[in-house]
Amino acid sequence: MNLAGLSIYPIIQAPMAGGATTPELVAAASNAGALGSLAAPLLSPQIMFEQIDTIRALTQRPFTVNLFVQQTPQPAPEIIAQAIDLLKPVWEPLGWTTLPLPAKWCEDFSAQLDALIAARPAAASFTFGILTREQVERLHAANIFVIGTATSAAEAQAWQQAGADAVCAQGIEAGGHRGTFIGAQEDGPGTMALVPQIADAVGLPLIAAGGIMDGRGIAAAFKLGAQAVQMGTAFLACSESGIHPAYKQRLIDAGMAPPAALTKLTRCFSGRYARGLANRFIDIMQPVERQLPPYPIQNALTGSIRAQAGKTGDTEMMSLWAGQGVGMVRAMPAAQLVETLVAEWRHASAAGATQE
Numbered sequence: 001m002n003l004a005g006l007s008i009y010p011i012i013q014a015p016m017a018g019g020a021t022t023p024e025l026v027a028a029a030s031n032a033g034a035l036g037s038l039a040a041p042l043l044s045p046q047i048m049f050e051q052i053d054t055i056r057a058l059t060q061r062p063f064t065v066n067l068f069v070q071q072t073p074q075p076a077p078e079i080i081a082q083a084i085d086l087l088k089p090v091w092e093p094l095g096w097t098t099l100p101l102p103a104k105w106c107e108d109f110s111a112q113l114d115a116l117i118a119a120r121p122a123a124a125s126f127t128f129g130i131l132t133r134e135q136v137e138r139l140h141a142a143n144i145f146v147i148g149t150a151t152s153a154a155e156a157q158a159w160q161q162a163g164a165d166a167v168c169a170q171g172i173e174a175g176g177h178r179g180t181f182i183g184a185q186e187d188g189p190g191t192m193a194l195v196p197q198i199a200d201a202v203g204l205p206l207i208a209a210g211g212i213m214d215g216r217g218i219a220a221a222f223k224l225g226a227q228a229v230q231m232g233t234a235f236l237a238c239s240e241s242g243i244h245p246a247y248k249q250r251l252i253d254a255g256m257a258p259p260a261a262l263t264k265l266t267r268c269f270s271g272r273y274a275r276g277l278a279n280r281f282i283d284i285m286q287p288v289e290r291q292l293p294p295y296p297i298q299n300a301l302t303g304s305i306r307a308q309a310g311k312t313g314d315t316e317m318m319s320l321w322a323g324q325g326v327g328m329v330r331a332m333p334a335a336q337l338v339e340t341l342v343a344e345w346r347h348a349s350a351a352g353a354t355q356e
């Protein structure tokens with residue numbers, strides 16, 4: 001299988017952990033000719049199997065399953081105590097006397113990888129870290145196309161050396177977590193600077209991600225050397241996306257907000273830099289941002305606060321992941337979005353050809 005063989009159109013609906021990429025969204029994207037992706041980083045092997053079965057009941061088309069490459073931490077009690085204390089300004093106003101401890105820090109990655117391989121989706125994508133050559137070979141032995149996320153040319157080269165089949169170049173505009181595994185997460189080129197650098201540095205098929213919201217963005221990514229695009233924020237407002245309705249509304253309203261106030265790169269929610277709409281949680285936690293423990297510890301610790309915000313619909317206490325292109329988000333069914341993107345992309349490509 002090659003990248004082009006995975007979908008009719010070179011458009012990947014990005015995997016988005018936290019409930020956005022429901023089996024219905026993945027299947028709708030794939031049925032419409034794009035490549036749907038299920039975000040499985042926060043799913044147990046059993047839920048992974050269940051969601052993959054649901055996707056297979058809804059589509060015959062290929063789809064991707066995505067994981068975070070990570071190790072389960074064993075933080076010292078003092079680290080947890082300090083982190084809970086630093087979060088006090090956000091949990092105390094909820095009337096809580098302490099912050100409930102999470103049942104676990106994260107899912108076990110090796111068990112998730114075993115489940116992914118057993119489920120044999122057509123493709124798998126990875127972020128936050130890099131697989132070993134042996135892990136890539138296990139995926140290949142199961143006929144799974146392997147996509148590695150890179151935020152720099154050095155990371156793309158590392159994925160090439162590990163045996164990946166394609167690289168997803170994630171620019172700093174992107175919504176959600178940065179995939180960085182070499183160097184500082186909060187630094188890095190935007191999509192326009194990153195894609196051509198990776199195209200020059202590696203010989204692998206390249207997927208551009210970050211800030212691509214319509215057909216003009218798709219055409220531009222192709223000009224820069226990409227063979228496909230991965231779009232997250234654009235699919236977040238789709239009818240099938242599983243995010244909280246109040247979060248969806250904030251995305252739709254974002255187009256009307258003053259541009260400077262739109263998105264921020266923050267590690268306050270999870271301990272790993274991620275881009276989302278600015279809100280009160282970020283404002284309160286930003287002064288101590290660098291003292292917070294790394295992912296997944298901070299992510300697990302803020303889980304109860306975010307769950308409470310979900311219950312009350314308080315978007316000021318939710319993580320509202322979104323990319324810099326959020327002002328261009330369109331609320332519509334995924335099939336209509338894919339159809340619209342393809343029409344716009346053809347139009348933009350034809351306009352470009354006329355000017356040449």
Ligand SMILES: Cc1cc2nc3c(=O)[nH]c(=O)nc-3n(C[C@H](O)[C@H](O)[C@H](O)COP(=O)(O)O)c2cc1C
Pocket residue numbers: 014015016017018020039040041066067125126127149170173174175176177209210211212230231232233234236321322323324325
């Ligand atoms: C809500 C949200 C959740 C995300 N979760 C994941 C994830 O679980 N795995 C992953 O590889 N990328 C994740 N991403 C990043 C996307 O794969 C992609 O890089 C990004 O959405 C591209 O930028 P855009 O949002 O401007 O289109 C997420 C993005 C968003 C917006």
